[in-house]
Amino acid sequence: YARARLMQGALALIGFVLAGLAYVLTGDARWLIGGLALLANWPWTLLAMRSVNRDLSALDPDSPAPWTRSEVRRWGRLHLVRAGLGLLSSLIFIW
Numbered sequence: 001y002a003r004a005r006l007m008q009g010a011l012a013l014i015g016f017v018l019a020g021l022a023y024v025l026t027g028d029a030r031w032l033i034g035g036l037a038l039l040a041n042w043p044w045t046l047l048a049m050r051s052v053n054r055d056l057s058a059l060d061p062d063s064p065a066p067w068t069r070s071e072v073r074r075w076g077r078l079h080l081v082r083a084g085l086g087l088l089s090s091l092i093f094i095w
Helices: 002-026 029-039 041-057 068-094
Strands: none
């Protein structure tokens, strides 16, 4: 998770910067809107998912807590928002 977190955060930032550059070069606001949708993953992850990620990371894999299954399901529902933001930004870029 730690390596993926760094990679995904960096990719979102790079995508936002490149979208901002495309906006500056073309004047087309769709690039900026798509970049903002891509960057929106950062606050969502920090505000909505941080506690779930922390709880799941603290688990001992050899003796999971009784609430593990419900937290993994909750993480999946929260992660759908992140996936949706990525899809939304891709669709805006294609548009």
